[in-house]
Amino acid sequence: MSDDAVNNPHDRFVRRFLGEIDQVRQLVLWRLPPEVVAELDLDTIAPAKQSFVDQTLRESLSDLVFEVALAGGGEALVVLLFEHKSTPDAMTSFQVLRYIVGVLDQRQRDSLPLCCVIPIVLYHGVRPWNVARSLPELIDAPASLQPYVPSFTMPLIDLSCCTDEELRTESLFFAYMSLLKYIGRDELPERLPELLRLFRKLLPPATGLSSLETILRYLVSGTDRVTRDQLRTAVADALRIEGESLMPTIAEQWLKEGIEKGVQAGVEKGEWIGRIRTLQEVLSRKVDSVESLMSLQVSELQQLAGDLSEALPKEGR
Numbered sequence: 001m002s003d004d005a006v007n008n009p010h011d012r013f014v015r016r017f018l019g020e021i022d023q024v025r026q027l028v029l030w031r032l033p034p035e036v037v038a039e040l041d042l043d044t045i046a047p048a049k050q051s052f053v054d055q056t057l058r059e060s061l062s063d064l065v066f067e068v069a070l071a072g073g074g075e076a077l078v079v080l081l082f083e084h085k086s087t088p089d090a091m092t093s094f095q096v097l098r099y100i101v102g103v104l105d106q107r108q109r110d111s112l113p114l115c116c117v118i119p120i121v122l123y124h125g126v127r128p129w130n131v132a133r134s135l136p137e138l139i140d141a142p143a144s145l146q147p148y149v150p151s152f153t154m155p156l157i158d159l160s161c162c163t164d165e166e167l168r169t170e171s172l173f174f175a176y177m178s179l180l181k182y183i184g185r186d187e188l189p190e191r192l193p194e195l196l197r198l199f200r201k202l203l204p205p206a207t208g209l210s211s212l213e214t215i216l217r218y219l220v221s222g223t224d225r226v227t228r229d230q231l232r233t234a235v236a237d238a239l240r241i242e243g244e245s246l247m248p249t250i251a252e253q254w255l256k257e258g259i260e261k262g263v264q265a266g267v268e269k270g271e272w273i274g275r276i277r278t279l280q281e282v283l284s285r286k287v288d289s290v291e292s293l294m295s296l297q298v299s300e301l302q303q304l305a306g307d308l309s310e311a312l313p314k315e316g317r
Contacts, residue, residue: 008296009222010086010183014122015064016214017176018082021045024066026173028080031120031157040078044069048079048103065103079103081119086184087292090131092121093154094138100152119152124159124180172202179215188225189234196238224294272301279308 017023025042048065064082081099085092096119104114123129132138133156139149159167159181167178175198182188182195196215203211219231226234273293280287285308293301 009218010124010180011084013214013218013222014084014180018064023173023176024080024082026171027082027120027122027157028068030173031155032118036118039071041069041071044077045080076113077115079115079117081117083119083121085121085123085125087125088123088127088129088131090138093132093135096121096154097135097150097152119154121154121156122159122180123156124183126160126184128160129156129158170198170202172199175199175202179218183218183223184225186225188223189227189230192219192226192230192234193237196234200238272298272305276301276305276308279305279312283308283311 018027024045028040028042028045029037045066045068048067064084066080066082067077068080070076070078081096081103083092083096083099089095100117100119103117107114133154134151136146136149136151141149159177162177162181167174167181175195178191179195182191199212199215200208216231216235219226273290276293277287277290296304
């Protein structure tokens with residue numbers, strides 16, 4: 001896994017919950033057409049063998065590539081390729097094409113038969129996906145040349161367009177989807193108590209504490225929409241049973257340390273983001289949104305600010 005994947009809280013969270021095969025299965029059932037699902041033996045879904053994914057792909061995809069046998073039997077299988085986006089990216093279809101070719105190239109090198117690769121893009125930005133979803137949209141070619149442009153179906157899960165009613169289905173999968181939908185929205189503080197109570201109810205006892213910690217860390221590092229007090233209050237309410245709070249045994253110590261660090265990191269991030277946006281304005285460059293910059297780690301923001309500072313003498317002040 002690349003450093004960017006490790007440092008991006010959204011990627012880290014998505015990789016964590018898609019590490020649970022049940023959640024992968026639910027995602028496939030939810031968004032692939034019934035006739036496609038009927039061709040797959042979903043009981044066989046498993047992380048793809050590393051030999052299927054070369055080093056370049058492994059740095060980008062990590063545990064987001066899965067293999068599944070066909071329902072009709074035999075040795076044929078499908079590779080499920082999951083790509084995650086928190087902001088619209090017009091080059092996604094080109095990136096996905098490279099991933100597909102890379103997976104098939106690796107299978108050929110391993111003397112394995114080529115197979116179908118189904119790419120699924122999970123997007124949870126605040127605004128609806130408004131950029132290209134296919135290569136023909138990226139390549140400006142006259143109609144007579146369009147047959148020479150690679151084309152494939154790329155299912156896009158746009159959580160910004162999913163209604164609350166659709167996501168309120170009482171299942172762990174839809175709880176994860178709801179958290180991803182609201183992580184960058186102003187409505188998060190309002191939704192958070194209900195979401196945490198749902199997680200507390202649905203998380204399996206054996207792994208519940210670990211999963212809860214992952215969720216809390218995501219709330220600290222992945223958003224600036226909730227304050228320290230709002231998060232503390234929501235967690236205390238969600239972990240209360242028959243009038244007795246489980247905070248001391250489950251979350252109090254983590255909150256004491258983790259939120260303090262998260263708040264400090266948020267303050268530091270804000271300072272670097274302000275500096276970066278000012279430098280971009282001075283250099284007459286595109287000014288990145290606060291949302292996109294918030295997804296970066298402090299070290300990445302420092303590097304970006306340094307690069308912009310070095311560009312000042314070259315471009316004039």
